Amino acid sequence: MKIYYKNWRLSLIFLFLFLSIAAIVSRMVYVQVEQGNFLLQKGNNQNTSERVIKFKRGSIYDKNGIPLAISITGFDLFALSGLSEDDFLKIKNTLKLNDLEYKSFNKKSLIKNSLSFEEMRKVRSLRIDRLELEKTYKRHYPLGEQVAPLVGFSGRDGYGLEGLEKSYNSILTGKPLKERVLRDGARSTIQRLEVLEFGENSKDIYLTIDSNIQYIAYKYLVEAIKNNDGTGGTVIILDNSAKEVLALASYPSYNPNNPMRSIKKNRAFLESYEPGSIVKPLALAGAIEKDLIDIDTELELPIKIEVDGNIINDRKKYGQLKAYEIIKESSQVGATQISFLLGAERLIDNYKKFGFSKPVNINFPSTSFGEINSRDEISDIEIATLGYGYGLTATPFQISQAYAIFANKGTYYDFNIIKNNESQIFSEQIISESTANDILFSMRKVVEDGTGALAKLENFDVSGKTGTTEKLRDGNYKSSTYTASFIGIGPNPSNELTIFVNIDGLGSQKYSGGSVAAPLFKKISNDVFSYMGYFNK
Amino acid sequence: MKNFYLPIIFFQLVIITYLSFIIVDVRWEIRSGFKSQEILTTQNEELENLYYQLLTEEFFLNSPARIEQKAREDLGMVKVRPRKIK
Numbered sequence: 334m335k336i337y338y339k340n341w342r343l344s345l346i347f348l349f350l351f352l353s354i355a356a357i358v359s360r361m362v363y364v365q366v367e368q369g370n371f372l373l374q375k376g377n378n379q380n381t382s383e384r385v386i387k388f389k390r391g392s393i394y395d396k397n398g399i400p401l402a403i404s405i406t407g408f409d410l411f412a413l414s415g416l417s418e419d420d421f422l423k424i425k426n427t428l429k430l431n432d433l434e435y436k437s438f439n440k441k442s443l444i445k446n447s448l449s450f451e452e453m454r455k456v457r458s459l460r461i462d463r464l465e466l467e468k469t470y471k472r473h474y475p476l477g478e479q480v481a482p483l484v485g486f487s488g489r490d491g492y493g494l495e496g497l498e499k500s501y502n503s504i505l506t507g508k509p510l511k512e513r514v515l516r517d518g519a520r521s522t523i524q525r526l527e528v529l530e531f532g533e534n535s536k537d538i539y540l541t542i543d544s545n546i547q548y549i550a551y552k553y554l555v556e557a558i559k560n561n562d563g564t565g566g567t568v569i570i571l572d573n574s575a576k577e578v579l580a581l582a583s584y585p586s587y588n589p590n591n592p593m594r595s596i597k598k599n600r601a602f603l604e605s606y607e608p609g610s611i612v613k614p615l616a617l618a619g620a621i622e623k624d625l626i627d628i629d630t631e632l633e634l635p636i637k638i639e640v641d642g643n644i645i646n647d648r649k650k651y652g653q654l655k656a657y658e659i660i661k662e663s664s665q666v667g668a669t670q671i672s673f674l675l676g677a678e679r680l681i682d683n684y685k686k687f688g689f690s691k692p693v694n695i696n697f698p699s700t701s702f703g704e705i706n707s708r709d710e711i712s713d714i715e716i717a718t719l720g721y722g723y724g725l726t727a728t729p730f731q732i733s734q735a736y737a738i739f740a741n742k743g744t745y746y747d748f749n750i751i752k753n754n755e756s757q758i759f760s761e762q763i764i765s766e767s768t769a770n771d772i773l774f775s776m777r778k779v780v781e782d783g784t785g786a787l788a789k790l791e792n793f794d795v796s797g798k799t800g801t802t803e804k805l806r807d808g809n810y811k812s813s814t815y816t817a818s819f820i821g822i823g824p825n826p827s828n829e830l831t832i833f834v835n836i837d838g839l840g841s842q843k844y845s846g847g848s849v850a851a852p853l854f855k856k857i858s859n860d861v862f863s864y865m866g867y868f869n870k
Numbered sequence: 871m872k873n874f875y876l877p878i879i880f881f882q883l884v885i886i887t888y889l890s891f892i893i894v895d896v897r898w899e900i901r902s903g904f905k906s907q908e909i910l911t912t913q914n915e916e917l918e919n920l921y922y923q924l925l926t927e928e929f930f931l932n933s934p935a936r937i938e939q940k941a942r943e944d945l946g947m948v949k950v951r952p953r954k955i956k
Contacts, residue, residue: 389915392922399929403922406915450916468912475926515897522904523897545934552935864934 381526384514388535389470390491391505393484393498396577396752399544401484402498404470404491407447410456412438416463424464427455438463447471476544478586479551482599483542483750485698486589495596497538497750500696507535539752541577546570549860551582557836557853558584564838567600567729568857571748571831573740573822576758578750579830579861581730601729602695604837605703608732609722610663610784610846611800611818612684614772615735616671616720617660619683621768625674628771630656634666641714645669657775661783663799665721672720673713680719681707686763687735687745689727694747694759703727722800729818733833736820739776739796740828743769773822780821788821788851793862795823797854799846804838815839819850821858824867832858 485496493502510532637646659667776796
């Protein structure tokens, strides 16, 4: 009986133990099998996280390595909720934030932005828990408004918003790396678990722009616009041998470092305008190329001619002028005769060959490419006006590239603005070398004693052409507003540079290409030629 | 039979414990590596800031405009006209 009693109690204990173990095992099975995935995920969520590594935005340099757009590393200091007044005062004294008063922080609040590295170290050394330092990159443009319409700017999020910053945004930002990492209790990364998305490092961009030449171009452009009461203008300098853009200044400009900047367009790519007499050499080149005329062919020019009831007249009666003298004197009547020699179709085709009404091969957020009046029933007066630069529009960049053809022995090239651009430069022989030389000869006469005499340099020979345009407003020519242009190629004989200048919005006092744009060209070319070492000491 | 399995279980436990310590150690090293990387990245960026500053200063000091201004105003020099090229 005693034994039976003992066995009964032992059996009960064993039963209890067995049930306990069974309960534990069944719970373990339940947790592992039924809830396993859920709990594993919950645990992973606590210890693992996705990490996105953004690369510092690439810089933009000029051809000599001068920074035009750089990202400066700084730190934003945030107070987290619960920051005590004592800790706040420590920060205030350390960073000398005299104007800042304590308030209870209920949420993450910015205390100071753009802390320097030194300030960041000082704050870290305070070892305050309820603080957070966030690394930020502030974009800085050392040359400011000189290159703003070209380089553009990027926003606080590091995304390019204007200019080349926008065009080359994907190269400059790279591609962020996404990965899953394991973190410890202090949220420090202790293991990289998997790469979710492979990144691509950001890259720097080197432009073909020379900052010193850009400075010269911008300085004289602003000076000329202010002296002549203009509203805007452009200077483009092309390196004909390297097929590169050396300077591209546009005014009005803006300070890209100022967050309250008001954006101004890049006139070189966007301001398509009726170029006026500046296209006369292009029409003459077309006529020579078609064997319709020689550079020395004499034409009888009345002081005025009537076309479709409209009078086209010259400043004076020239009588007989050789073809190159029509360019030298910028004769409207002569240009009209050349237009009629070519005829509408060949004249328009000729302009198209020179790159007019076609997009330029420059990766820029928005470019204009002008248009040519090429309707089927084109009238005689429209053909005549096409010959002296009305009825068609072109941007300063298109005009510059078109003139570079004469310096490059009749071959059209797409000019680069990015150094070491891997894409092949498009080129096409447009006119013969002899025609190109004929046009350069006639343009040299323009500067020697023609309409562009004020562009004549004491120490260098240059070829050039003036252009004056009445501005078209609401379908009418507003005679009180003019655009003055001048384009030059030099120094002869190497002809390595093409320099285009124009000033817009000129009043009726002084407005011609010869009196306003030519002197500007002279100043710029004189300094640029000297800077580039085109002289014997 | 019992005596045969016991050392194997013990040996396995020792290996598991050792590997656990190794895992902790490796993770500690990875953590330290990440920390060092962060410090080095910060140092690199600080040097980059300095580099940009010096580059800009060099450009400013070397710019022809500034040199000409110094030559004219401080040294009283006169610009020599270049000779005509042949």
